[in-house]
Amino acid sequence: MTQALVIGGTRFVGRHTVAELRDHGYDVAICNRGEHDNPFADTAVEHVQGDRTDDGDLADAAHAVAPDVVIDCVAYYPRDVRAATRIFDDADAYVYVSSGAAYGEEAIPKREGETGLHDCTEEQATDDSKGSYGPRKAEGDRAIFAAAEDGVAASSVRPCNVYGPHDYTGxxxxxxxxxxxxxxxxxxxxxxxxxHRAYVEDVAAAIRTVAENGEPGEAYNVGDRxxxxxxxxxxxxxxxxxxxxxxxxxxxxxxxxxxxxxxxxxxxxxxxxxxxxxxxxxxxxxxxxxxxxxxxxxxxxxxxxxxxxxxxxxxxxxxxxxxxxxxxx
The missing domain is CATH 3.90.25.10 (UDP-galactose 4-epimerase, domain 1)
Incomplete structure (x- = not known):
């Protein structure tokens, strides 16, 4: 049975992704700080406590779980993606949850590989403001492309505004x-x-689909059809x-x-x-x-x-x- 590790996994996109993977026969573990209620506490889902921004904690999770597939739901800074693709460089698939906000060029519709992404300055790469969110996600995508060139099976999904059960954004x-x-x-x-909006269960299905069938170094948009x-x-x-x-x-x-x-x-x-x-x-x-x-x-x-x-x-x-x-x- 395929072992998956979901970084995050208890709140919204991660929660639905865990359910999606379990429904499709995966063994699933989650890694997070444990600051939110764990809806999978009474299930076979393993919980590895750790801070995903701490490379040591992430390496410990890699050692404890030995995942075949890694889903990264809470990589908000480019360094998070670079660290994860290094630590999980031998996984069969690493999927980074990016965002449609990564696109810096206005086009209708926005297409992967055609529509330009945001630039990201060194200051934006470490800033936590709402205004730097798109540039940070875009730089994370570029980290995915670079990791794939180095042989890592890394890819990206770009959801637009996600909605559905357990949505805490309001x-x-x-x-x-x-x-x-x-x-x-x-x-x-x-x-x-x-x-454009994306139903959360469709986002979870997209993440699994990309992990199973996506091409390393590629990004995939997700939104309501x-x-x-x-x-x-x-x-x-x-x-x-x-x-x-x-x-x-x-x-x-x-x-x-x-x-x-x-x-x-x-x-x-x-x-x-x-x-x-x-x-x-x-x-x-x-x-x-x-x-x-x-x-x-x-x-x-x-x-x-x-x-x-x-x-x-x-x-x-x-x-x-x-x-x-x-x-x-």
Whole structure:
């Protein structure tokens, strides 16, 4: 049986990846600091405690588990990737979870090997700010390419905005909360904004697929096979919840009444962000229909104790915008 090591493995993408691997017959171990609840504590999943930023801890995990496959869900800095590809250089597959944010060039769609990646300065490579996230992920991808040239079976997956059960980011929670609790939902722009999303179980399946069939030195985009607009997201949430809502659009002038910037709304982006998934599909990967993925996402939210109201603009500010719009009609 193939032995897999998932670095991370208890929160969101890693949690689903562990489940995906187990469902496909892998023996699985996880390596993390143990700061979050372990959903696999009562299973056969081995837990190796360690800090992935400590090369000694990572080497100890390599020795303890002797993995055939390594999935790196929490490599946030280029040095993390360089260290891991050195420590696990004899693995049959090392898969780095990168991000669609690695792309620095705007194109529709963004394609692996064609669309330019972010540059990454020495300062950005060690910075932990949100603004350096894309450059850091891009430099991690370049570390993958370099390791593959040295004979390491290293590859990369690039998910766009990941959503689904156990999502702690609140990006989709915000919209679920608005639909669940308000008759009118404020949407920036004209509602046709597209910021490509990726269902978490599809991301986990992509990771396994790339580990099994991907080519060393290659990156693979991951996203819903059918991208949906922000309006369509709100409408699908309403359908799942059995709610009837009015979508109200607001431009920058109207949003100013509530001192709101359109960028404050989760999953809003001025320029469309769309990733081609043809390369990954060529490996046999298939995506879940958005309606089914969102059903599972909403069900998880309803059963959880999360409250998406803490994300995005304040509702009172939105109410001021709605009031202004009412005076214009």
């Amino acid at each position: 990006r989709v929670d915000y919209w679920i909360e608005r639909v669940a609790n308000h008759d009118r939902v404020l949407v920036p722009g004209d509602g046709t904004n597209v910021w 059918r991208a949906t607009t922000l309006d369509e997201l709100v409408e699908m949430i309403a359908t799942v919840l059995g709610e009837s809502v009015e979508i109200v659009h607001a431009g920058s002038r109207e949003l100013a009444a509530g001192d709101i910037d359109a960028g404050e709304f989760p999953l809003y982006r001025d320029y469309p962000h769309l990733l081609s998934t043809a390369k990954l599909s060529g490996l046999g990967w298939e995506a879940t229909p958005p309606e089914s993925a969102l059903q599972a996402t909403v069900d998880d939210y309803v059963e959880s104790d999360r409250d998406g109201s803490e994300y995005g603009p304040d509702r009172e500010a939105e109410a001021r915008v709605l009031g202004v719009l009412d005076t214009l009609t």
